[in-house]
Amino acid sequence: MHTVGVPTVSNPLGTVFAPAKINLALHVVGRRADGYHLLDTLVVFASVGDTLTAFPSSDGPALVLEGPFADGLSAGGDNLIARADRAFRARCPSLPAFSLRLSKQLPVSSGIGGGSADAAATLRLLGALATNPGHVDLEALAMTLGADGPMCLRSTPLRARGIGEQLQAWDVAPKLDLILVNPGIAVSTPAVFRRLAQRENPPLPERLPPIADSLALAAFLAAWTRNDLAAPAEAEAPEIGAAESALAAADGCLLARMSGSGATVFGIFTDAEAARRAASAITAARPDWWVKAATTISPDEASPRRQNESVGR
Numbered sequence: 001m002h003t004v005g006v007p008t009v010s011n012p013l014g015t016v017f018a019p020a021k022i023n024l025a026l027h028v029v030g031r032r033a034d035g036y037h038l039l040d041t042l043v044v045f046a047s048v049g050d051t052l053t054a055f056p057s058s059d060g061p062a063l064v065l066e067g068p069f070a071d072g073l074s075a076g077g078d079n080l081i082a083r084a085d086r087a088f089r090a091r092c093p094s095l096p097a098f099s100l101r102l103s104k105q106l107p108v109s110s111g112i113g114g115g116s117a118d119a120a121a122t123l124r125l126l127g128a129l130a131t132n133p134g135h136v137d138l139e140a141l142a143m144t145l146g147a148d149g150p151m152c153l154r155s156t157p158l159r160a161r162g163i164g165e166q167l168q169a170w171d172v173a174p175k176l177d178l179i180l181v182n183p184g185i186a187v188s189t190p191a192v193f194r195r196l197a198q199r200e201n202p203p204l205p206e207r208l209p210p211i212a213d214s215l216a217l218a219a220f221l222a223a224w225t226r227n228d229l230a231a232p233a234e235a236e237a238p239e240i241g242a243a244e245s246a247l248a249a250a251d252g253c254l255l256a257r258m259s260g261s262g263a264t265v266f267g268i269f270t271d272a273e274a275a276r277r278a279a280s281a282i283t284a285a286r287p288d289w290w291v292k293a294a295t296t297i298s299p300d301e302a303s304p305r306r307q308n309e310s311v312g313r
């Protein structure tokens with residue numbers, strides 16, 4: 001795969017949304033012999049994310065990056081989209097060449113899936129465009145591209161254990177009104193894991209209680225769950241604490257917490273209007289931060305759409 005200009009062919013073949021992943025809770029419960037950490041995490045996906053579109057290409061596979069966070073991200077063979085494309089084609093060699101265009105809306109190295117979401121979206125899109133993808137194990141491929149790969153492939157509310165490969169649907173997740181705030185700092189996931197003081201912590205409660213709405217969820221998360229990577233991430237990037245405090249102090253915020261290995265922080269709000277107001281106020285106070293009001297998405301909203309289907313966003 002190589003970088004080219006904007007594709008001349010205007011008709012897209014299909015498009016897929018790569019939503020931001022949010023770890024509502026992230027417990028580090030152990031460590032494997034290979035150094036990877038065992039997790040117990042509750043995950044939802046948001047209405048903000050990257051968009052990946054496929055165009056026909058007569059010139060071999062190509063990748064074009066655009067959008068607010070495209071700068072500084074390589075479109076070469078190390079991009080997770082290029083890696084996912086190669087991995088898929090190795091198992092499905094008859095797939096025609098596509099030019100892929102990524103609209104990069106999510107900050108890079110920010111704890112909300114970014115690269116894993118793009119890699120998973122690539123697999124979903126290629127799987128939808130291939131005529132015979134039945135023999136390709138997308139979940140196994142996704143894991144080779146990152147521990148967050150399998151959860152991003154599903155992009156539905158879930159609980160993940162192991163290093164992220166043991167997935168259990170969380171069908172009763174309430175719809176949430178959220179704000180995501182990134183204080184403009186890229187945080188390295190390995191660096192945060194390295195700083196962990198305690199690697200064996202209690203897991204989430206074995207059975208999640210019935211949770212009716214945002215209020216009940218926020219109460220449950222606050223009482224029973226944590227993000228064990230928050231302290232090491234904040235030691236790496238103290239601005240995370242400022243972003244969390246800004247969210248927590250906003251009217252209508254039920255819970256503020258860091259996602260993944262940071263530095264993005266999410267706030268759960270009482271309603272969409274409160275979230276919009278708080279997002280405007282935080283943006284006004286900190287124009288240098290990335291601030292987005294969002295909701296959690298339903299399972300079908302991250303499904304690939306072929307050209308003649310509505311993209312819906």
Ligand SMILES: C[C@](O)(CO)[C@H](O)COP(=O)(O)OP(=O)(O)OC[C@H]1O[C@@H](n2ccc(N)nc2=O)[C@H](O)[C@@H]1O
Binds near residue numbers: 026147163193
């Ligand atoms: C922190 C989370 O975002 C929670 O969802 C993920 O566990 C990270 O997933 P990811 O970014 O896809 O991670 P990978 O690209 O597979 O791993 C990056 C690095 O993070 C560390 N890592 C990652 C996942 C994990 N369960 N244990 C780890 O120790 C390892 O040092 C690894 O080399």
Ligand SMILES: Nc1ncnc2c1ncn2[C@@H]1O[C@H](COP(=O)(O)OP(=O)(O)OP(=O)(O)O)[C@@H](O)[C@H]1O
Binds near residue numbers: 073108113115187
């Ligand atoms: N398409 C891509 N989008 C974002 N990052 C990419 C991409 N391809 C490769 N990368 C690289 O992957 C690394 C991790 O970026 P990413 O945005 O996935 O981190 P993250 O948001 O912390 O993810 P996670 O929440 O899974 O830990 C960065 O070093 C980045 O350069």
